[in-house]
Amino acid sequence: MTSELCYLQEAASHDSIIEEINAEAFGPGRFVRTASRIREQGPHDMALSFVCLDQDQVIASVRMTPVWAGKAAGHMLGPLAVRPTHKNRGIGRHLVRIAVEAAEKAGSQTVILIGDAPYYSPLGFRPIVPPTLKLPGPVDPRRILAHPIVEGVETKMIGMMRWRG
Numbered sequence: 525m526t527s528e529l530c531y532l533q534e535a536a537s538h539d540s541i542i543e544e545i546n547a548e549a550f551g552p553g554r555f556v557r558t559a560s561r562i563r564e565q566g567p568h569d570m571a572l573s574f575v576c577l578d579q580d581q582v583i584a585s586v587r588m589t590p591v592w593a594g595k596a597a598g599h600m601l602g603p604l605a606v607r608p609t610h611k612n613r614g615i616g617r618h619l620v621r622i623a624v625e626a627a628e629k630a631g632s633q634t635v636i637l638i639g640d641a642p643y644y645s646p647l648g649f650r651p652i653v654p655p656t657l658k659l660p661g662p663v664d665p666r667r668i669l670a671h672p673i674v675e676g677v678e679t680k681m682i683g684m685m686r687w688r689g
Contacts, residue, residue, distance in 0.1 A: 529615065531622055534573040534585065541582045542575065542605075549605035558661030559602055559638050563589055565687030572599060572626045576606075576615050583607045586619040588627060591636065593657055593670070594683035598634035599627045620647050624671055633674040636685065638667050647671070656682040 534542070550557075572588035584606040588599040601623055606616045624647070627635050637644065638659075641651060648671045655665035672678060 528579055530577045531618065532575055532577065534570050534575050538575050538582055542585045545582070545585060545605045545607060546603050548607065550603065558659050558663045559600065561660040562591060562600055562685060562687055566689050569599065572623060572630060574619055574622050576619060578610065583610045584615045584619060586623050588623050590688040591685050592688045593634055593636050593685050594681045596633045596677050596680040597688060598636055599632050601635050601637040617647060628673045633677045634681065635671040635673065637669050638663055639669055641669060644669050652678065652681055658684045
């Protein structure tokens with residue numbers, strides 16, 4: 525059986541399966557992570573959040589949350605999760621590209637995430653140097669990565685990151 529992958533904007537009907545995929549990927553500890561402190565402040569932007577379907581089954585998702593990254597109007601990418609049955613096929617990377625492109629079209633100045641540089645660097649994410657962005661909880665500053673959309677936005681990324689309503 526061949527795989528038919530389809531990438532779509534997230535819909536409200538996807539919520540329970542996305543929660544299941546995130547639980548599978550990150551476990552119950554996901555709620556105590558620093559990124560969750562920001563996500564708790566307000567809803568993610570469904571217009572910039574996407575799922576991947578194989579046949580009719582949601583097998584991956586990425587969400588984008590509107591944030592203030594200091595004084596920069598941006599989006600926080602994550603969580604990004606792919607079912608174990610579909611890992612290592614480029615699905616996560618494709619979802620990241622789609623989400624960043626959508627954020628750019630929506631006027632976002634930057635996309636921020638907490639993650640592994642080796643995975644995200646080929647997608648245009650770099651550590652913020654010097655680490656001037658603060659998050660509402662402990663985090664290794666080397667894992668705070670940014671994909672600048674607007675030239676010079678790094679000069680605005682000083683201070684606390686928080687939900688942007």
